[in-house]
Amino acid sequence: MGNPYLEGNFAPVRQEHTVTELAVTGTLPPQLDGRYVRNGPNPMSELDPDTYHWFMGDGMVHGVRLRDGRAEWYRNRWVRTSSATTGGEVRHRAGIELFGANTNVIGHGGRTLALIEGGMANYELDEELETVGPCDFDGTLPGGYTAHPWRDPDTGELHAITHFFGRGDIVQYSVIGTDGRARRIVDIPIKGVPMMHDFALTSKYVVLFDLPVTFDPKQAAAMTMPRPLRYPTQLVLSALIGRVRVPDPITAMIGKRMHPNDRLPARWNPKHPARIGLMPREGTAEDLRWFDVEPCYVFHPLNAYDENETVVLDVVRHPRMFVTDRNGPNEGPATLDRWTIDLNAGKVRESRMDDHSQEFPRIDERLLGRRNRYGYTMEAVGGGSPASSVLKHDLVRGTTVATSLGRDRQASEFVFVPNADDAAEDDGVLMGYAYDLPSGRSDLVLLDAGTMETVAAVHLPDRVPNGFHGNWIPTE
Incomplete structure (x- = not known):
């Protein structure tokens, strides 16, 4: 096959x-x-x-x-x-x-x-x-670092959340200044070593996704050890990872043995909670608040912003991830959803913005962390299939327009570039x-x-x- x-x-x-x-x-x-x-x-x-x-x-x-x-x-x-x-x-x-x-x-x-x-x-x-x-x-x-830092449009600083299986139950929030040097690093305790592919940023908060895709010790052992040693290695990794910092010799050994073209050592874990965390941008882990959501997986948010006593978070939501297909992101349609986090009630209201199968959300990033009207995603034929159209979402009118790139064309992410520094939100090119x-x-x-x-x-x-x-x- x-x-x-x-x-x-x-x-x-x-x-x-x-x-x-x-x-x-x-x-x-x-x-x-x-x-x-x-x-x-x-x-x-x-x-x-x-x-x-x-x-x-x-x-x-x-x-x-x-x-x-x-x-x-x-x-x-x-x-x-x-x-x-x-x-x-x-x-x-x-x-x-x-x-x-x-x-x-x-x-x-x-x-x-x-x-x-x-x-x-x-x-x-x-x-x-x-x-x-x-x-x-x-x-x-x-x-190490992350694949998804976000640049604050006011300060020009890069904000990031970094997860690493060897750090035990810690993920790291960092801020890189315009001089290319870290000015702020905060360790945040997170149990279970979730795969935090991305995060979101508002003018007030760092938004963390703690969702049920986690490090898989069984797969890591299979990737790095001869068959007789896989089960004991799995036991050691299960005992260490997510609880304490893994000693450098062990992480180095895994790094040397793991082939770059092996299966990803992460999988769907129904026992892991699904929740969203809010930490004030200048706060610490003690200030972090958690809010439950329905089990799902999010690779990428579209945007997030503060609105009165809520945080509005638009995400591309996958119903689950790495269950039946361990080689790629192919577990059913991914939809554009809105999560409204009510800070007073301590709850999240979940709603569907668009039910096209889609991924790779982008906005005019001059509005990152602020209320935006437009968002752009790529319509996918299914799961991990390549895009067939560019979707333009008007989040004020609640409309979506699909623009086909041609029946015999496939595309991935499109990004927005404004026509001038002071151009209107939709005045630019994709x-x-x-x-x-x-x-x-x-x-x-x-x-x-x-x-x-x-x-x-x-x-x-x-x-x-x-x-x-x-x-x-x-x-x-």
Whole structure:
């Protein structure tokens, strides 16, 4: 039986390209001066289709440089971690490396950073996407980072929640200043080692997702040990993980033995609670309040904001995760839901905003943590299938418009870029990669966010495999 995450446009590309002066259909907005970059799994080594998990492949960043209405270059580069090269140490000062930095790519403090969650090493890239090396923010944040930091639009600081199985019952909240150094680190006790893929941020609160996908000692033992040692290893990991800090020699051993193309060591755990935590942004773990929700899983929030004595939280909600499909996120339709947290009543009101199957939510991030009107997601054919349309949600009118990219096209995340710093919320472009099945190549597609009409398409020399997160990094 084949693995769908190794077929079609999930399959890795095998060549790195450098192409200049790309062909463009339509007109590129002349004010766009910067790079659109996107990260995703692209395994380098031989694979076992039975165990390969989509989240585990080596990272490859794809980028297009735009300036003066031209597409100056396209480059795709593997993130050259120790797992993506020959030799090298597995443990870096920036964190444990269990698999490649394959999930997100951002710009901050003059750096371009390829990110991965789980407290593993993130990597700095240069302007042309070549790997510089692991990054620990000038030594101020050792022990790894996350795939999903959020930038406060007022201060420019990066906020993040980092989970790592080796820290015992601790997750870490951190704030990275505009100088690229950590100014605040808070340890937060969380039982059971949940997979905290993302979090949300309001003007007042850090919003944590403690949901029933947790570290799986049985799978970790199967990935790292010969068969006779798997059961005792599982017992040791079960006794340690989630209760105390796992000694560095054990985490190092797991890092050395775990293959970057193995199955993800996490699974649905119906015994784990489903709850949302609110911690004041300048508070501590003692100030954290928990609110129960119906069991589900959330990879990504759309946005969150404070409104009187409530916190409004819009999320893409999966009914469950990693139950029947252990190789990818394919457990039924994921819908856009609203959770309204009533601070006085101590309860959460859950409602459905849109029932399309969808993922990869984005907003105009100048409104991150503030009330927004519009949100953009990618309609998926099902579970982990690639997107067929871009969905534009008007959260005030309660309407959703689906814009097809073409019957023979597949796309992943589209991001919003305003036309000017003071432009209105919907005055900008949406951009992302779309794969054209007949030609076997991808384009960088730009849509007018207001009309959802195509503005331009930059034609690439190869395909961009279905991947995860990207961002527009303007020229400083």
